[in-house]
Amino acid sequence: MPEAHAALAHQFEDLEQQHDAATLGMWIFLVTEVMFFGGLLAGYTMYRSVYPSAFAAGSRLCEVTLGLTNTLILITSSFTMALAVHMTQRGRRGLVLALLGATMALGAVFLGVKFLEYFHKYQEHLIPGANFVYSGASAGQVELFICFYFGLTGLHALHMIIGLGVLGVMMAFVWCDRFSPVHYAPIEVAGLYWHFVDIVWIFLFPLLYLVDLHR
Amino acid sequence: MTAQPVSLKTYAGVFGMLLVLTAATTAVAYVNLGFFNVIVALTIAVSKALLVILFFMHLSRSAHRTQIVAGTGILWLLILITFTISDVLTRAWISQPVGW
Numbered sequence: 001m002p003e004a005h006a007a008l009a010h011q012f013e014d015l016e017q018q019h020d021a022a023t024l025g026m027w028i029f030l031v032t033e034v035m036f037f038g039g040l041l042a043g044y045t046m047y048r049s050v051y052p053s054a055f056a057a058g059s060r061l062c063e064v065t066l067g068l069t070n071t072l073i074l075i076t077s078s079f080t081m082a083l084a085v086h087m088t089q090r091g092r093r094g095l096v097l098a099l100l101g102a103t104m105a106l107g108a109v110f111l112g113v114k115f116l117e118y119f120h121k122y123q124e125h126l127i128p129g130a131n132f133v134y135s136g137a138s139a140g141q142v143e144l145f146i147c148f149y150f151g152l153t154g155l156h157a158l159h160m161i162i163g164l165g166v167l168g169v170m171m172a173f174v175w176c177d178r179f180s181p182v183h184y185a186p187i188e189v190a191g192l193y194w195h196f197v198d199i200v201w202i203f204l205f206p207l208l209y210l211v212d213l214h215r
Numbered sequence: 216m217t218a219q220p221v222s223l224k225t226y227a228g229v230f231g232m233l234l235v236l237t238a239a240t241t242a243v244a245y246v247n248l249g250f251f252n253v254i255v256a257l258t259i260a261v262s263k264a265l266l267v268i269l270f271f272m273h274l275s276r277s278a279h280r281t282q283i284v285a286g287t288g289i290l291w292l293l294i295l296i297t298f299t300i301s302d303v304l305t306r307a308w309i310s311q312p313v314g315w
Contacts, residue, residue: 072237191272
């Protein structure tokens with residue numbers, strides 16, 4: 001019998017079963033995340049159907065150019081993340097470090113742009129509850145839209161920050177040479193999380209920034 | 216894990232399609248399609264999400280039980296949103312009884 005791989009936990013038959021179990025566990029966590037964001041999205045959809053014109057007015061307060069920039073940044077970071085997993089499978093350690101670094105840098109730029117958007121909202125007195133000044137019609141409902149804007153993008157940004165932490169740990173593991181083409185489940189699972197956060201933004205961008213532009 | 220890595224060409228193709236779809240959803244948002252603006256935006260978003268899920272997240276080659284778990288999550292999300300919306304949108308269909 002060949003000697004077991006050092007990373008193989010004793011409850012698993014082999015590394016392949018361990019990898020499948022890790023992936024399955026991550027997907028179960030991601031499904032709970034889908035429901036978590038889903039509750040907010042259902043609330044958003046409901047209030048949007050009740051106050052369509054106020055939500056359209058609120059939506060036009062969002063900065064489309066910054067939102068589009070962030071969409072492109074995040075999609076690119078998902079691409080570099082996918083490549084990082086691919087290069088781990090190929091055993092290209094140096095490239096993996098570079099790609100993880102690029103993914104983290106893009107994530108940091110995303111958060112920077114997000115911060116800029118929040119700062120503009122602050123300058124324009126569009127902070128719900130604390131400092132909300134809006135002279136147009138149905139200000140209360142517009143404020144409700146801005147609440148959803150901050151709630152959804154804020155939770156998304158929190159996930160990005162956690163993702164940056166996870167990727168930082170992964171970089172340290174790669175640096176210490178913990179992974180190999182037969183053992184890379186942690187980096188695959190970190191990738192799943194990062195891609196999930198990308199998917200959330202893929203829905204937030206059209207729903208918050210785009211759908212009412214034509215009005 | 217013993218599976219061959221997805222080819223770089225596939226990743227590049229998916230990345231390109233994601234960029235094209237992002238440009239498309241932004242451009243179409245400036246055109247007035249009435250109610251269909253939301254439909255088009257959501258269709259493009261779902262297509263982009265599927266590309267990420269199937270290729271970047273490797274769900275097209277995952278174990279069947281993983282695919283079932285992912286599918287279940289999406290199904291439950293649809294139940295949540297469909298039932299909520301069907302309630303809100305149909306409330307006005309039946310007149311409310313008054314004065315008692």
